[in-house]
Amino acid sequence: MSAVEDRLAGLGHTVPQVAAPVAAYVPAVRTGQYVYTSGQLPMVAGALAATGKVGAQVTPEQAKELAATCALNAIAAVKSIVGDLDKVVRVVKVVGFVASEPGFTGQPGVVNGASELLGAAFGDAGVHARSAVGVAVLPLDSPVEVEIMVEVAS
Numbered sequence: 262m263s264a265v266e267d268r269l270a271g272l273g274h275t276v277p278q279v280a281a282p283v284a285a286y287v288p289a290v291r292t293g294q295y296v297y298t299s300g301q302l303p304m305v306a307g308a309l310a311a312t313g314k315v316g317a318q319v320t321p322e323q324a325k326e327l328a329a330t331c332a333l334n335a336i337a338a339v340k341s342i343v344g345d346l347d348k349v350v351r352v353v354k355v356v357g358f359v360a361s362e363p364g365f366t367g368q369p370g371v372v373n374g375a376s377e378l379l380g381a382a383f384g385d386a387g388v389h390a391r392s393a394v395g396v397a398v399l400p401l402d403s404p405v406e407v408e409i410m411v412e413v414a415s
C-alpha cells in the first residue's frame with residue numbers, strides 16, 4: 262500500500278474501484294508527466310450517493326462530503342493509470358462543479374471537500390490551483406462533479 266493510501270486509511274477511506282463511465286469516455290488519461298481525470302461524480306458502489314441541487318435538496322455540508330467522495334473517485338482514476346499513488350508529485354489543478362439552486366453562492370465551500378481530501382492524502386503535493394463553478398444541472402442530477410490534473414514522476 263502507498264503512503265497516500267495509508268494517509269487515506271488513517272482518515273477512514275479506502276481507494277475505491279474506478280467508477281464506470283456514464284458515457285463515451287475513459288476515467289483518466291496520461292500524457293507525458295500529467296494525468297487528467299474525467300469529471301468524477303459522487304459514486305459509491307456504482308450508484309450516486311445523492312441527487313439534487315445544492316441549496317435546495319442537498320445542504321452545503323452534504324455537498325462538501327460529496328465533493329470529497331468525488332475526489333476519492335478521482336484518486337482511484339489516477340491510480341488506475343499510474344498504479345502507485347506515491348508517483349504523484351503534485352496535484353496541479355482541481356475543477357469542481359456544483360449544481361446550484363439559483364441564489365446559492367457557496368460553491369467554494371463545497372469544493373473545499375475535494376481540496377481538503379487531496380491535501381490530506383498528498384500532503385504538500387496536494388496543494389493546487391482550483392476553480393469552483395456553479396451550474397444549473399450535472400449528469401444524473403448529481404449535486405457535484407470534480408476533475409483533477411496531477412503531475413507524476415517519470
